[in-house]
Structure formats: C-alpha cells, structure tokens
Amino acid sequence: MGLLERAMEGGRLRTSHAQVVGQLGRDIVSGVLPEGSILPGDSDLSARFGVSRTVLREAMKTLAAKQLVEPKAKVGTRVLDRSAWNLFDADVLSWRFETGVDAAFVADLAEIRMALEPAAAGLAARRATTEEILRLYEIAGRMNDLTHTPHSIAKVDLEFHHAVLKAAKNPFMSSIGSLIEAALAISFTLSSPVTNPGQIDELARNHLRIAQAIAARDEEKAQAAMRAVIATGADRASGALARQEEEA
Numbered sequence: 001m002g003l004l005e006r007a008m009e010g011g012r013l014r015t016s017h018a019q020v021v022g023q024l025g026r027d028i029v030s031g032v033l034p035e036g037s038i039l040p041g042d043s044d045l046s047a048r049f050g051v052s053r054t055v056l057r058e059a060m061k062t063l064a065a066k067q068l069v070e071p072k073a074k075v076g077t078r079v080l081d082r083s084a085w086n087l088f089d090a091d092v093l094s095w096r097f098e099t100g101v102d103a104a105f106v107a108d109l110a111e112i113r114m115a116l117e118p119a120a121a122g123l124a125a126r127r128a129t130t131e132e133i134l135r136l137y138e139i140a141g142r143m144n145d146l147t148h149t150p151h152s153i154a155k156v157d158l159e160f161h162h163a164v165l166k167a168a169k170n171p172f173m174s175s176i177g178s179l180i181e182a183a184l185a186i187s188f189t190l191s192s193p194v195t196n197p198g199q200i201d202e203l204a205r206n207h208l209r210i211a212q213a214i215a216a217r218d219e220e221k222a223q224a225a226m227r228a229v230i231a232t233g234a235d236r237a238s239g240a241l242a243r244q245e246e247e248a
Helices: 003-009 016-030 042-049 053-065 090-098 103-127 130-143 150-168 171-190 197-215 219-247
Strands: 069-072 076-079
Touching: 016 042, 016 053, 016 090, 042 053, 053 069, 090 171, 103 150, 103 171, 103 197, 103 219, 130 150, 130 197, 150 171, 150 197, 171 219, 197 219
Parallel strands: none
Antiparallel strands: 069 076
C-alpha cells in the first residue's frame, strides 16, 4: 500500500516487523523518542511489541537504513538528528504525515517540488515519446470527472505526475516520487477539489496545459505550467490548515 492510500484510506500493518518499524518510526518522527536519545533495550522492546529478538533486530536494520537510528557498541541504538533522516523515504514521509503536518512542512514540500518537478517537465518536453504524450493527455482527461471521490482524483493526479517523471527519462527523477505523493496526500486530504466542480475543472485544465506544452516541445511553458500546478496545490493545503487553526 502506497503513501497516498495509507493517508487517505488508512491501512493496517500486517507483519510483526512492519508493526515494530511503524510504531518506532512514528515515535521518532513525532519526537516521542527525541533526537539523540537511546532506545530501550532489546528485552524491553521485545516485551513491548511481543516479538522475538530476531524480528526486533530486522526492524532496527530497517530503521537504520532510513537513517533514523544508529547502533552504537556498548551504548545502544541512538536516534539520529533530524538532519540525517532520509526524508525521500516513503515511510518517513508517511509517518511525518500521520503525526501531523503544519504550514512549514507544506511550504518545505512545495519548495523542493518547485526545485525539481518543473525541471522534469522541461526534460519531458524535450524527450517524451508520442506514446508518452498521448498518455499525459489521457490522464489529464480522466481528471475532469464529477463522479470522482477524494481518493480517486488524487490517484489520477499522482499518475499524471509519475508519467511526467517517466517521460523526463532521467533515473534520478524517480527518487522524488515519494515527495510528490506526500504533497498530494496532504493537499487532497486537507482540501479535496471534489467538493467544488469548478476546482475539478481547474485541476484538469491546469494539468492539460502541462501536457500541451510537452506536446509542443516548449520547455519553458512546460516548466511554468508545472509551477502553477504545484503552487495551486500548496495554496489549497495552506488555506485548509489556516482555516483549521481559526476553528480550533
């Protein structure tokens, strides 16, 4: 199950390994286990989660691979500073989402997307095949559907952005897929365009402009159209957060 599905539909962690990784990951990202702190010992964690030491060791390896923790001989497993965390990791982004987002996090996501996705759109304008361009048109066309649910329209939106990354034909671009998914999960969960038919039409037209610019091989227009889409989504999310704070 991807980040978008987990954020919008929820989902149960099925294996003992996933449960341990998920709970400890959330505790670290939320600050329940602060940066620089030492995790409880193996016996305490095994008792807490009801798992074997083998499962626990594998869970620690997974968290270490995400750069959340680091084992230290004769010291224990230490929570690393936030600056070391792999924020491109889908699980880390998901835990950040689950433990609550704020305006700063929305802005940070928008900034990194602005730095990378317009470049991907420009590369797509230069490199996309006819088949890939037709696919972008087809996906954009599926956005303009008044029967969409918040989840279904978010999935189509994500599909479009992944298609642009693929058309860019730069293998490093694929590494930002989780960032896009996190941004869309936040935007569509906080404020989905399905509540307003005009917003659905606007979403479809904005994405269609990207496809048209790519088809015209116009790199500058493709970049500008992508920036407009990112800004619109970030503004929608920020506005929803501001309204929540006013109502609190």
